[in-house]
Amino acid sequence: MxxxxxxxxxxxxxxxxxxxxxxxxxxxxxxxxxxxxxxxxxxxxxxxxxxxxxxxxxxxxxxxxxxxxxxxxxxxxxxxxxxxxxxxxxxxxxxxxxxxxxxxxxxxxxxxxxxxxxxxxxxQVLNEDIGLDRLAKKVERPLSGLSVAGHTGCHILSPPDVMKFDDPYDPVVLDNMVAALGAEPADFSMKTICCGWTLTNYGERQSANQLVGAKLQAMEIAGSDCISVICPQCFYQFDTGQMMATRSLKLDLKLPVLFYLQLLGLSMGYSLEDVHYGMHRVKSQGFEEKVGRILA
Amino acid sequence: MAALDEKPELGEAPEKGNEPKTLTIEAEICFKCGVCCVIRDHSCHAQHAIHFNPKHTYVYDCLGSGDPAGNSNIWLCVSCHKCEELCPYEVSPVHIIESLKAQSFEEGRAHPLIVGEIKQIVSTGYAFPLTGSSSRQREKLGLEALTQRSEEDLRRISEKTGLVAKLQRYEVEET
CATH class of the missing domain: 1.20.1050.140 (Glutathione S-transferase Yfyf (Class Pi); Chain A, domain 2)
Structure with missing residues (x-):
């Protein structure tokens, strides 16, 4: 295709x-x-x-x-x-x-x-044109035991009659995509709230820090090893934004974020180096060791 | 209060394609129930800005301001549509706030970052400046270098729609 x-x-x-x-x-x-x-x-x-x-x-x-x-x-x-x-x-x-x-x-x-x-x-191409069953067949190394907090983001959910992607209040499509790779979707609160980038950009940086911090804590409470996103703005907010928020709020927490295609790459046999994880702001030794064990 | 099915007076019809996406009458039927903002896990993210509370919500701050198009808080709206979807009374605050932003831009009062971004897009084709750091990263990754994109087409489109004239008003004010 x-x-x-x-x-x-x-x-x-x-x-x-x-x-x-x-x-x-x-x-x-x-x-x-x-x-x-x-x-x-x-x-x-x-x-x-x-x-x-x-x-x-x-x-x-x-x-x-x-x-x-x-x-x-x-x-x-x-x-x-x-x-x-x-x-x-x-x-x-x-x-x-x-x-x-x-x-x-x-x-x-x-x-x-x-x-x-x-x-x-x-x-949508992965779900509608390829299909998650066929996608799962591309998985060479299932990400078993990796708990992933899927943050879908706002603009692909609404308006739902135009975007035709998922339920804006109970999104499951990204979780299904995570499960297709053998990983475990984490169920966390505040899942459907925006990543907060307009707060960051338009004068409410400390409020953005608090929002990102609250979402990260909810993901951590749910036992997540990492976050997965399908939008670059959300990626930036959970990577650079996480670094700023945890520093500002003095939070002892590190949840690496992976764009979904990076996660897919890992399951297809790519290494963390191959998906350029080293270019991320937020890295976690615990996450790296766990991925290392899964991919070994 | 006007009847719910009554159409408001909008004055001179705006140019096709630039109509407000919603009607001011909608703001008047909002009865400040707060549902659009106070459901912490699901509703408006701008409500998380520290100066809003359940009795003075973000949406009410935007709709109830004495000078709505001059209220700097309108720029916090991310157009996630949560307020529209949660409203029990079909008010659609997102469309009202978007109309206020468009009005503010038209009147030469838009947030400087908005004006900067629009200028950036129509002059280079990108929403962000092409930096040396970005060029180095792309080279290291073996990706093609980025150059300005279709700036001549963007200039022609912007002149035809009147955007260039609007942006010139901002430049006059800056000088």
Whole structure:
């Protein structure tokens, strides 16, 4: 199966090791990725999309049009990109008047939105196009005994009628993905609360520290060895944000976070070094030793 | 209070694609039950900011402000839609707050980080600056170097929609 790879901004600029792992792991499980040099920022949902909707809709429509020209559906690696591109795609397919308006704007470029493709988060591709049963067959070293706190993140859950991913108040899809690797999903409180990045960015840093600290403590109480996420913003909040929160709150706690594709890589025979765990801010000797025993 | 099915007066119709996503009447039917904010494990993350409490919730702070579009707290909303989904009265605070943000941006009062990010995106194609550290990491990982993306198309789109003119207003104010 072939997709146009929409990298977004966060991963290529700030977390390039996730891009490296994604290209490698997705390729190995049969997802062919085609690059498009002309893709731009989706554009970012909270900073751009809701503040100047017509421009943002046109930029998103242009991105979708590029994939249409390539003849592929889009695969994303980020909840925020999925949130914008899926909503715009649905809106433009439904509203012909808006589509005409957007195409009038796009006439300034060489592109036209036609509404012929779908946008999918990689987690949706794993669940819907590959299937967790087939994914489980790619597992060479089941992660037995590893307790994983799955934080799904906000923007892939809501609005649920557009995102069509999981129940925003009782999400289980990421847990099922974790279980497919032989690991144990941890059941923790505060599971559906946002990672808190707008608190960090827009002037409430100490409140963000407290929110991240409370979520980490809930994960620890549930016996988690690590966290798994499917969104780079959540990754950053639980990695760099965890370092800042534990320092500020004087919490003696270290829960490494792994992007789901890193966890998948480990189960397929990659080492911690192969998934570039060394580039993370939060590392834990206990976690490393446990993974070492599981993978031995 | 207006009847629930009554449509509010919106004044001159906004340009297609830039309409407010919701109506101000919704704010008026909110009866401050607080459900959108006070369910600690499931509701609004901005409620966790230290100056909100069950009697003065984040959502009420946004909806009840004397100058809603000038209230800096609106920028804390992450558009997670929890308030909309939990509201027993179909108020949809997220859409009201998003409309307030759009109004604030239109009026030249948006948070400086928002303005900076929009400028960054339309001039480079990325939401973040391309740094030397990022280049070194990508090189070490064997990934292609990043360059500016489609900035000419972004400029044309932004001129056509009027975004360039809006951003110029911010530049005038800065000088």
């Amino acid at each position: 072939r997709f146009s790879l929409f990298l977004g901004c966060f991963i290529p600029v700030r977390l390039p090791h996730i891009e490296k792992v994604a290209r490698s792991v997705l390729g190995e499980i049969g997802v062919e990725l085609q690059d498009i040099g002309g893709f731009t920022c989706c554009p970012e949902p909270v900073g751009f999309h809701i503040n100047d909707r017509l421009t943002a809709t046109a930029i998103a429509a242009r991105n979708i049009a590029l994939a249409e020209e390539q003849g592929n559906d889009i695969i994303t690696l980020c909840n925020g990109c999925t949130y914008v591109l899926k909503q715009v795609n649905e809106e433009l397919k439904r509203d012909s008047e808006l589509r005409d308006k957007v195409n009038e704007v796009l006439s300034e470029t060489d592109h036209e939105y036609r509404g012929t493709i779908d946008v999918k988060h990689f987690a």
